[in-house]
Amino acid sequence: MNTMTAIWKTEPKQGFEIKDAQIPKIKDDEVLIKVKATSICGTDLHIYNWDAWSASRIGKNLPYIFGHEVSGEVVEVGKDAKGVSIGDHVSAETHIACNYCYQCRTGNSHICENVEILGVDRNGTFAEYLSLPARNAWVNDKSIPHHIATAQEPLGNAVHTVFNGEIAAKTVAIFGMGPIGVCGVRLCKLAGAEKVIAVDMNETRLKFAKDFGADVIINGSAEGVDVRKEIMDATNGAGADVFLEMAGSPGAMQDGLATLRPGGRASILGVFSKPFEIDVTNDIVFKGIQLNGVNGRKMFDSWYKSKSFLPKMNLEKLVTHKFKLTEIEKGFDVLLNHDGMKVVLEP
Ligand SMILES: [Zn+2]
Ligand SMILES: [Zn+2]
Structure with missing residues (x-):
């Protein structure tokens, strides 16, 4: 079994397609994450609706898997991946910086000029598995439920x-x-x-x-x-x-x-x-x-601060809806009708 269920953007128009994908093969500096929870962000609504921004930024990437807010478990570690182990619970910093441009080299990698954004410029989290550079994996305390950990990305903003x-x-x-x-x-x-x-x-x-x-x-x-x-x-x-x-x-x-x-x-x-x-x-x-x-999160200063505030944030209350990944249409309906705050999907 090398395939997984994923939510694809295949056509330059409103909507999405649910179909199988190959489980990603990781590079030496990457980890493979089994997705336990992924949440829908405003950016995903833009992509779902296929507005002018989506067309100009993502048009060339189709077909691809979208979604970027995630919490999951590391199931494979590349040989050059540091700081993350199999079994770790992780979230993803979605801005994958180049590490060599002027901004990256002066402590501002959140505004990297060659940034690759998860679920925008490369395959994202609306799937059963996800590959991610190890340096972008944020290890969570295992006491934090996955549906809360996935909401750390907006908390970081x-x-x-x-x-x-x-x-x-x-x-x-x-x-x-x-x-x-x-x-x-x-x-x-x-x-x-x-x-x-x-x-x-x-x-x-x-x-x-x-x-x-x-x-x-x-x-x-x-x-x-x-x-x-x-x-x-x-x-x-x-x-x-x-x-x-x-x-x-x-x-x-x-x-x-x-x-x-x-x-x-x-x-x-x-x-x-x-x-x-x-x-x-x-x-x-x-x-x-x-x-x-303000763009994204300061890497990784915003994450350390988020970690410190997380226990006092009461994010449980912000997660108003939970659906199975394949019920994602219901999640988009909730958000487009302004009936909910955070919608979490579980594969
Ligand atoms: Zn987001
Ligand atoms: Zn850079």
Whole structure:
């Protein structure tokens, strides 16, 4: 038996195909992982829907296996693979860096110019087995259930964004209460933020934000709600010290910058579908703010921090749905209808 069940993207259009694949043959520096849990990320929804980004980035890779959030068990180790043993429970850092470009050689491999992303540029985790360079395997404590360990990847995104600057004693406005935003809320509270303001358009997601520790929740789609006024009121007219954009929405970006106090910090993780206007003069230059883009996780600083926060994150609550891998269509339905947070699939 050299074959496995896998979820393929075969055609440049919406959807996927479930069919057998060869179990990957590992290279000398790789490990073979038996997938125990894999979860659906926003990126997978883009690929499922086959939007403009997917077409331009992935079109040339078809057919291939997608998915990138994972927890599994190492079943084979290449002869040059270091730091990982057979039987280890591992998750995957999905950015496979080249280790020789300028960024990689100056401690910034998360923005490697030759990056290969798991489930985007090479076969991913929606399968029974997966090959991965050993240096990208993150060994988990065996006490962590696989359905929780797979959610560490988005937690890592939240860690990278929240800790891009000072957070203790700050007022923080976070836009976008998907799994990353909700993790962001909790991290800010655990790290000693004075007040966390959560903004979204969806009431269910805002309930999660409240459960995860948000002091103020603002529903931007509610009748008569002025997001900017609510944030200014919640900060005694000063504006927030820190603005975290996790929605990928032009409106969120504009509101967040407009309500950031002079000298504040804006960290942007959201991915926007197209360019849009912002008031650079008034909201960035004259306010003297610090603005930074956040990509992926800092390798492997974000992972060590995630490991430390994981026991206090209550990720169990974020995993709203579990399906068999072959029932993946149900998972996409849940997320496209905004009925769930994290959907975990088990082969
Ligand atoms: Zn992801
Ligand atoms: Zn590189």
